[in-house]
Amino acid sequence: MPRKVRxxxxxxIAAWRExxxxxxxxxxxxxxxxxxxxxxxxxxxxxxxxxxxxxIALAVHAEPxxxxxxxxxxxxxxxxxxxxxxxxxxxxxxxVAETLLTFKRPETMNGx
Numbered sequence: 001m002p003r004k005v006r007x008x009x010x011x012x013i014a015a016w017r018e019x020x021x022x023x024x025x026x027x028x029x030x031x032x033x034x035x036x037x038x039x040x041x042x043x044x045x046x047x048x049x050x051x052x053x054x055x056i057a058l059a060v061h062a063e064p065x066x067x068x069x070x071x072x073x074x075x076x077x078x079x080x081x082x083x084x085x086x087x088x089x090x091x092x093x094x095x096v097a098e099t100l101l102t103f104k105r106p107e108t109m110n111g112x
Contacts, residue, residue, distance in 0.1 A: 011068050014042040016060040019072040030059035 017027045017038075024042075028035040032055055040046040041056075053064040061084060062072070085093060 011041070011044060012071050013038070013056060013067050016056075016062050016067055016072050017042075020060045022060070027056065027059055031055040 017024070020027075022030070024035045024038040028038045031038070031052070033052065037046065038056075041048055041052075050064070053067055057064045057067055060067075062070075066072070082090070082093070
């Protein structure tokens, strides 16, 4: 039997779900659980298992630790943002990065 972790009232499961535009029912279906369980998890009323966090994280395009420790509305590390970019966006990002990396700053009058 999987070990349950104590409820964590400060989790970000609801914020991640809302960021993805999912209802509790949609998240429950994607994570192979019930809407009631999602509701209780979000409220910190029940514990969760490792596999439950992994299923929810997969459904909201996050890492399991992010559900507990990172508010998705506060911005994301660059690598996390890149994971959600489409092929056209990735090509644009690569072009901008290449330009920035190869840009040579003109020397100023004072030499700095």
